[in-house]
Amino acid sequence: MxxxxxxxxxxxxxxxxxxHHVPGHQGDHDGHEHQDEAPTASHQExxxxxxxxxxxxxxxxxxxxxxxxxxxxxxxxxxxxxxxxxxxxxxxxxxxxxxxxxxxxxxxxxxxxxxxxxxxxxxxxxxxxxxxxxxxxxxxxxxxxxxxxxxxxxxxxxxxxxxxxxxxxxxxxxxxxxxxxxxxxxxxxxxxxxxxxxxxxxxxxxxxxxxxxxxxxxxxYWENPFNPESTRKRDFFVDNETTVQVDMMYRNGIYSNYHDEELGCDVVRVPYQGNASALFILPEKGKMGQVEQALGPEALLKWEGYARQKRIVLSLPRVxxxxxxxxxxxxxxxxxxxxxxxxxxxxxxxxxxxxxxxxxxxxxxxIHENGTEAAAATIIEMVPMSLPRRIIYNRPFLILLVEHVSRAILFAGRVVNPNEH
CATH class of the missing domain: 3.30.497.10 (Antithrombin, subunit I, domain 2)
Structure with missing residues (x-):
């Protein structure tokens, strides 16, 4: 040879x-909790x-x-x-x-x-x-x-x-x-x-x-962007010995989410404008290895089947x-x-x-908020009087980016330190 x-x-x-600001998306349009709907009608058909x-x-x-x-x-x-x-x-x-x-x-x-x-x-x-x-x-x-x-x-x-x-x-x-x-x-x-x-x-x-x-x-672009004015410096716990300061984004809104008691993790789907969404998976402390081993089509089907649209307070770091x-x-x-x-x-x-x-x-x-200062002025949120559950991604988490029509996993990963670079 x-x-x-x-x-x-x-x-x-x-x-x-x-x-960059994309007009026309000013927050959740529906304040009611309901079951997660199919990403697109064409996907079902x-x-x-x-x-x-x-x-x-x-x-x-x-x-x-x-x-x-x-x-x-x-x-x-x-x-x-x-x-x-x-x-x-x-x-x-x-x-x-x-x-x-x-x-x-x-x-x-x-x-x-x-x-x-x-x-x-x-x-x-x-x-x-x-x-x-x-x-x-x-x-x-x-x-x-x-x-x-x-x-x-x-x-x-x-x-x-x-x-x-x-x-x-x-x-x-x-x-x-x-x-x-x-x-x-x-x-x-x-x-x-x-x-x-x-x-x-x-x-x-x-x-x-x-x-x-x-x-x-x-x-x-997020379907419902985060308000840059709400972003604050917060601690991110890389491991038991290491803590870093990150820009933590914040939003009170309705998301498809599920708490998997068996695996010990929270799963939140954050949709983009168009036919895709990000799946953020937050293992409980000490459960990262267990969740990683369980990652597979069966776990995705389970999370999709049990997830419900509920109002939560979501905190995600810039990455x-x-x-x-x-x-x-x-x-x-x-x-x-x-x-x-x-x-x-x-x-x-x-x-x-x-x-x-x-x-x-x-x-x-x-990963950023999707908003300039002008965009922040147009983000109007109406929240219920009762305090929704908080899900804070302030420790290592997993991310999957999925296109809905093809069901292709475009990107996959684990964020241990949002500021590594």
Whole structure:
């Protein structure tokens, strides 16, 4: 096998409730408590959407990958895009053959006896259509790029399949001029993430034959924004020995929420404008490990089924964090090994012998109030005389960002220190 490599780069950016005022949302419109409603009517009417076929498997992969990160992330924030990582490796399977391809699909949970290739490809193709919907109120984009060189030309049929199924751009690059190639790829990622993720690629070698890039960018506004004037400095208890000061946001409003006595956690769903919401999971003291082990589709169904719309006093910290992961090592722990070795069969890309030398995922999360000073003046809240329950996220918590139509987990993570960066 020649010593030429494919590098896989994954970039995820999530700006939640970025500080810009969007008019027309002045608080809760309904003061009554009622059961949680379906996110969208179309979701109920379209149970046979292709993307829903892959949704449960995608959720399983999200939590499986999360658990690979936990052992090396004690006391650290966790944040990544499951849908971004799975989409990137599906792109790899378009050029993989035999045992290499089968191992990747199996590691991601796509059992070929349960879901065939057409269902898999149709599901991801439709998922990208849903997520890249320009008519949704959420600014969301996900896509892929394949940077290749004339020395190792990519087969035309693979180029066409990558473009048709996964919206992949195919870009010519010259890896013999490493500095220019790095600049080109970083410029592409910076543009696709609206300037928020820069210098993702730190270095390549002249032996690089191909670079695969996946990016996901999300900018969303709370359906009911927090009032910046209510934000105060408060203590956040990182662990038994460490306390940090954070900007704690505050809102008295109606949210879908549930207290899980069995697992020992509070779950609050905070909706965005559009077809997505954030699920904030607050374990009781000493229960983080227990909740993390229970994370899975069954837990999500349970929380969704038991959650009710109730008025609460919600306190959430502003969050700003960045993460970086060696996806290659995570996948090897999930028994995906061959694609990283000399036994890799990636001849669907090019006739030359190649293997993946590096797979890196970087993500960035910002959570803010969604309000300027002018917006604060328009936020009018009416509260009942009785004091609602307080749920204060002043210790480590979990976060899941879910798109409703596809039921895709866009981002998942754990916030241990909101001010880590």
């Amino acid at each position: 020649s010593n030429f490599y494919i590098c896989l780069l994954l970039a995820g950016l999530c700006l939640l409730a970025s500080c 379209s149970g046979h959407l292709p993307c829903l076929k892959i949704a449960p498997i995608g959720a399983e992969f999200a939590f499986k990958f999360y658990r690979q990160i936990v052992p090396e992330s004690a006391g650290k924030n966790i944040f990544f895009s499951p849908v971004g990582i799975s989409t990137a490796f599906l792109l790899v399977t378009l050029g993989a053959k035999g045992a290499t391809r089968d191992q990747i699909l199996s590691g991601m949970g796509f059992n070929q006896s349960v879901i065939n290739e057409k269902e898999l490809h149709d599901g991801f193709h439709h998922l990208l259509q849903v997520l890249n919907n320009p008519e949704d109120q959420i600014e969301l984009s996900i896509g892929n790029a394949l940077f290749s060189t004339d020395k190792f030309p990519v087969q035309q049929k693979t180029i066409e399949k990558a473009h048709d199924l996964l919206h992949a751009d195919v870009v010519h690059s010259n890896f013999e001029n490493v500095e220019e190639a790095v600049k080109q790829i970083n410029s592409y990622i910076e543009k696709k993430t609206h300037g928020k993720l820069v210098d993702v690629v730190k270095g390549l070698t002249p032996e690089t034959a191909m670079v695969l890039v996946n990016y996901i960018y999300m900018k969303a 700003s964090l960045k993460t970086s992961y060696n996806v290659k090592e995570m996948f090897k722990r999930m028994s995906v090994t061959q694609v990283f070795t000399d036994q890799a069969d990636l001849t669907g890309f090019t006739e030359h012998s190649l293997k993946i030398s590096e797979a890196v995922h970087k993500a960035h999360l910002n």
